[in-house]
Amino acid sequence: MKKTKKFYEGKAKIMYETDKPDFVIQEFKDDATAFDATKRGTIKEKSVINNEISSALFQLLESKGIPTHFVKKLSDREMLVKRLDIILVEVTIRNISAGGLSKLLSIEEGIVLKSPLLEYHYKKDELHDPLINDYHIEMLGLATSKEMKKIRDYSFSINEILKDFFGKVGLKLVDFKLEFGRHKGKILLGDEISPDTCRLWDKKTNEKLDKDRFRRDLGRIEEAYQEVLKRIKS
Ligand code: 5GP
Numbered sequence: 712m713k714k715t716k717k718f719y720e721g722k723a724k725i726m727y728e729t730d731k732p733d734f735v736i737q738e739f740k741d742d743a744t745a746f747d748a749t750k751r752g753t754i755k756e757k758s759v760i761n762n763e764i765s766s767a768l769f770q771l772l773e774s775k776g777i778p779t780h781f782v783k784k785l786s787d788r789e790m791l792v793k794r795l796d797i798i799l800v801e802v803t804i805r806n807i808s809a810g811g812l813s814k815l816l817s818i819e820e821g822i823v824l825k826s827p828l829l830e831y832h833y834k835k836d837e838l839h840d841p842l843i844n845d846y847h848i849e850m851l852g853l854a855t856s857k858e859m860k861k862i863r864d865y866s867f868s869i870n871e872i873l874k875d876f877f878g879k880v881g882l883k884l885v886d887f888k889l890e891f892g893r894h895k896g897k898i899l900l901g902d903e904i905s906p907d908t909c910r911l912w913d914k915k916t917n918e919k920l921d922k923d924r925f926r927r928d929l930g931r932i933e934e935a936y937q938e939v940l941k942r943i944k945s
Contacts, residue, residue, distance in 0.1 A: 712736075712791065722748060723761075723907060729791075733894075734782065737790045739765075739903070745926040747839055754925060758788045760936045761905035766790060767943055768873070768904040775872050777865055779900040780892065795892025795901045798854050799834040800843070802862060804870045805886040809910055810923070812886075815842070821917070827870050829863065834890070861898045862891050869900070877911060880942035882920065885910035906936050 712729045714736050719726040722744045727736040739758035744751050762784060769781035780792040805812055808822040812830075831848065832840040848854055854862070866889055877884045887909035890902035902908070906921040913920060919927075920935040 714789075724903070733794055735792055735794045736785065737792050737903075739788050739790075743907070743922070743925050743932075745922070747836065750926070752925060754936065755933050757907070757933070757936060760940050761903060761907055762788055762790055764905045764936075764940055764943055765903040768876075769900075771876060772869060772872060772900065775868075777869055777872070777900060778897060780894065792901070793894045793899060795894050795899060797834075797890060797892040797901060798858070798862070798898075800848055800853050800859075800862070800891075801832040801834050801840060802866045802889045802891070803830040803832065803886060804828070804866055804889070805830070806870070806874065807883065807885040807910075807912075809885050827867060829866060832888075858893075858898055865891070865898070865900065873904070873909075878914070880945060881914045882939070882942060883912045883914055883917075885912055906939050911939060 712731055712734060715728045715730060717725060717727050723740055723742060725738045725740065727738065729736060739762045741753045741755060741757045743754050743757065766781065766784040769779045772779055773781065780795055782791040782793060785791050805828040806824055808818045808824065809820045812818060813820050831843050833843045833847065834840060845859060848859060849856065869889065874884045887904065889900060891898055892901045909921060910923060911920045912918065919929060920939050924930065924932040924935050
């Protein structure tokens with residue numbers, strides 16, 4: 712498949728068209744941003760690591776019956792994916808309090824939640840991705856209630872699969888963000904799943920092995936991403 716025109720460049724990825732309209736190439740970048748891109752930097756080899764981690768996790772999810780946009784890993788930094796009409800709702804699932812939840816409700820970090828918490832955020836940078844609910848989604852016409860039911864069911868299933876998978880390699884899945892889109896009338900999981908989009912803590916020490924090392928200037932960022940990859944591959 713031939714890579715043709717660049718049609719989108721975001722904070723962590725570039726998307727290219729191919730000679731087949733239903734397929735696009737997702738290229739990972741080393742750039743890292745946080746706090747609405749007010750903090751910027753690069754994490755060496757992040758693109759290669761996140762491409763490898765995402766590819767492995769998409770394959771795991773596909774093997775468990777979750778439809779994703781993943782087709783195949785093309786190179787160190789590139790992944791071939793199905794073209795999606797992205798739904799502008801970011802789904803966050805939380806198992807342990809941290810980040811946005813701790814701030815919103817003034818809850819200390821690290822409290823294990825009785826059951827997984829699902830949140831929706833409107834994917835709109837200018838508005839700083841505000842927290843929304845099903846009624847806002849309906850009002851804004853972002854997705855139908857049938858689509859949202861599917862998205863909700865997939866998200867909770869993904870949480871169970873990933874919690875179990877990470878648990879076996881000594882990692883706690885604290886929280887993560889998912890994006891979905893439409894492809895030929897079906898809902899598919901899109902974007903990426905990586906230490907950029909998940910909070911992962913070491914089971915024994917609670918050491919943070921994710922993007923919070925960049926957000927909070929904790930150092931050893933690259934090493935943390937490499938550690939997650941190493942465990943996934945173990
Ligand atoms: P929070 O709402 O606590 O900031 O984020 C919850 C989880 O979703 C974290 O694992 C975080 O990495 C991920 N997340 C939420 N929004 C974004 C986003 O815009 N970009 C990235 N990379 N991750 C996000």
